[in-house]
Amino acid sequence: MTKDLTEGSPLSLILGFSIPVLLGYLFQQFYNVTDTVIVGKCLGVGALAAVGSTGAVNFLIIGFANGLCAGFAIPVAQRFGAKDYSRMRRYIANIVFLCIIFAVVMAVSTVIFCKPLLLLMQTPEDIVDQAHRYIAIIFAGIPLIFLYNMVSAIIRALGDSKTPVYFLVMSAFLNIILDLVFIVVFHWSVEGAAWATVISQGVSGFACLLYMRTHYDIIKLSPEEKKIDARSCRTLCSVGIPMGLQYSITAIGSVILQTSVNMLGSGAVAAVTASGKVSMFFCTVYDALGTTMATYGGQNTGAGKYDRLSAGVRDSMIIGSVYAVLVFFLYLSAGRYLVMLFVNAAETSILDNARMFLLENASCYILLAAVNIFRFMIQGMGFSKLAILSGVFEMIARTLMGIFMVPHTGLVGAGFASPFAWLLADLFLVPAFIHCVKRLKRPHLGVEQPAE
Numbered sequence: 001m002t003k004d005l006t007e008g009s010p011l012s013l014i015l016g017f018s019i020p021v022l023l024g025y026l027f028q029q030f031y032n033v034t035d036t037v038i039v040g041k042c043l044g045v046g047a048l049a050a051v052g053s054t055g056a057v058n059f060l061i062i063g064f065a066n067g068l069c070a071g072f073a074i075p076v077a078q079r080f081g082a083k084d085y086s087r088m089r090r091y092i093a094n095i096v097f098l099c100i101i102f103a104v105v106m107a108v109s110t111v112i113f114c115k116p117l118l119l120l121m122q123t124p125e126d127i128v129d130q131a132h133r134y135i136a137i138i139f140a141g142i143p144l145i146f147l148y149n150m151v152s153a154i155i156r157a158l159g160d161s162k163t164p165v166y167f168l169v170m171s172a173f174l175n176i177i178l179d180l181v182f183i184v185v186f187h188w189s190v191e192g193a194a195w196a197t198v199i200s201q202g203v204s205g206f207a208c209l210l211y212m213r214t215h216y217d218i219i220k221l222s223p224e225e226k227k228i229d230a231r232s233c234r235t236l237c238s239v240g241i242p243m244g245l246q247y248s249i250t251a252i253g254s255v256i257l258q259t260s261v262n263m264l265g266s267g268a269v270a271a272v273t274a275s276g277k278v279s280m281f282f283c284t285v286y287d288a289l290g291t292t293m294a295t296y297g298g299q300n301t302g303a304g305k306y307d308r309l310s311a312g313v314r315d316s317m318i319i320g321s322v323y324a325v326l327v328f329f330l331y332l333s334a335g336r337y338l339v340m341l342f343v344n345a346a347e348t349s350i351l352d353n354a355r356m357f358l359l360e361n362a363s364c365y366i367l368l369a370a371v372n373i374f375r376f377m378i379q380g381m382g383f384s385k386l387a388i389l390s391g392v393f394e395m396i397a398r399t400l401m402g403i404f405m406v407p408h409t410g411l412v413g414a415g416f417a418s419p420f421a422w423l424l425a426d427l428f429l430v431p432a433f434i435h436c437v438k439r440l441k442r443p444h445l446g447v448e449q450p451a452e
Contacts (some may be wrong), residue, residue: 003159005296006081006303011315014292017161018319022288024152024165027172029281036277038179039193040342045350047190048342049266050130052273053123056258058135061110063247065142066149068102069095070291071243071384072236073153074298078382080158081302085218089225092154094232098240103146110139121259124266134190141198147205151212156295158218164208171204242384246375249391250421253398257417260406268411271353274342278335278354279361282327283368289316290372297380306440313377313433320369328362335359353411360415367422374429383436390425390432397421 005013040048072095079088115132123131152164175196182192212219261272293316300308331338339354371390379387397420405413 003161004081005159005299006305006308010296010308010311011318014289014296014312014315014319017159017295018288018292020161020165021156021291022284024161024168025284025287025291026281027165027168029284036273036342038183039190040274041344042183043189045270045343045347046127046266047130048273049124049269050127050190051134051193052276053121053127053131053258053262053269054118054135054138055273055276056254057114057117057121058138059250059254060248060252061106061139061142062145063250064244065102065106065145066244067247068240068244069099069146069149069153070294071240071379072098072150073157074239074243074294074380074382074384075235076154077157077295077298077380078302081299084302086225089219089221090229090232091236092219093221093226094229094236095150095154097228098233098236099146099150103143107140107142110142111136114139121255122262124262124269127266127269130190134194137191137194137198141201144198144202144205148201148208151205151208154219155208155212155216156291157298158216159295159299161292161295163211167204167208167211170207171200174203175200239379239382239384242388243379246384246388246391249388250394253395253402253421257398257402257406257414260402261411261414263407264410267350268353270343270347271350271411272357272414274339274350275354275357275361277342278338278358282330283365285323286320286365286369286372289320289369290376292316293373293376294380297377298382301381301440306437309377309381309437309440313373316373317369320373321366324362324365324369327365328359331355331358331362357411357415360412361418364419364422367419367426370426371422371429374426374433378429378433378436381436381440383432383439386432386436387429390429393424393428394421397424 003017005017036048036051039051072091075091076088076095079085079091114135118128118131118135148164148167155163178196178199179193182188182196186192188195261268293312296312297309300306300312335355335358336351339351339358343350343354345351371394375387375390378384398417401413401417401420405417
């Protein structure tokens with residue numbers, strides 16, 4: 001059930017690992033895409049804008065949870081690569097303990113404060129109530145989000161990228177069915193979309209947990225390994241919290257940018273929402289490459305095979321660059337039709353703005369590929385705190401664009417905000433990766449040691 005990424009051709013290993021991860025991300029996007037299609041077509045542009053206006057704050061909170069779980073799994077991958085299975089199991093036991101604490105605290109606090117945050121973001125008056133009803137339910141389901149991300153991250157750390165996909169496929173179809181039942185049959189408005197997402201993620205999380213407990217002998221814990229260990233918790237938090245904060249710091253810039261877009265009106269919000277859903281779907285390739293780099297980097301660092309790190313980055317960049325060119329020409333020829341999945345054909349202004357937004361982003365997807373590949377490789381190598389700084393650069397870039405460009409250039413400026421953020425992040429990440437490889441090869445440099 002596990003896979004060793006420390007032996008064999010990096011390119012074939014990366015492709016073999018990332019394709020199942022990609023399928024998982026694609027099905028995970030069905031949660032978002034299905035919600036958006038049904039909301040936009042059945043409930044109208046206002047409801048579409050309401051759901052879309054929560055995107056940045058959703059990324060701020062859920063991104064932290066996802067990053068935290070992914071970071072917790074890095075020491076597991078490193079101990080697996082080093083074949084130190086007892087220590088690996090101790091980490092897994094402490095991951096469960098930490099995830100329970102973080103999930104409860106985050107669920108309670110975000111449900112309480114989500115409405116003030118939406119108001120602070122100047123969400124348009126005509127959609128703020130719907131936006132609150134939607135995001136409050138999503139945040140109440142944070143423990144279920146933690147469950148799936150925790151279990152799937154552990155499984156991927158062991159080299160198995162296929163199993164989590166099977167349960168996401170199941171839950172994706174469940175999400176579609178529940179969307180139709182709650183919105184079309186029960187007329188629950190945006191609340192129906194939120195409940196469909198939460199329930200579907202919960203089902204995939206519990207199913208994945210049950211499967212892991214019954215099929216992975218390598219992680220069966222002894223009574224001694226089940227004990228809460230302060231040393232393990234410190235190590236896990238030293239990797240997981242920076243990785244989660246990197247997502248949240250990045251999201252702060254997105255929140256500020258979203259605030260500027262909100263001030264342009266619900267029509268602009270709808271255009272950004274529709275194009276964002278299309279972009280998120282096609283950018284899952286870069287998410288998959290990033291996830292692959294975290295596991296690949298973790299296992300090879302644990303095994304002490306540092307020369308394979310640069311080879312993995314090189315091969316991943318080739319894949320990401322070829323894909324970026326293909327997607328740009330797809331947007332150029334069919335971008336308007338892709339947006340029509342979410343917006344009725346009569347909304348010509350929204351369709352034109354959304355297509356423009358897509359092309360502006362796609363022209364710089366190679367920069368996005370580099371962000372994910374280098375950032376997650378650095379995290380997999382154990383230098384999560386360095387990766388936070390790339391998130392700081394992204395935050396600064398989006399903040400500057402949101403404050404100074406969007407009010408004067410409208411959606412044109414908003415469309416180039418993310419490419420500017422990717423560029424600044426890459427200017428830091430590429431030399432940071434070179435530095436980290438040198439640090440691993442020459443420990444006497446005195447730089448902070450990677451996670452155990």
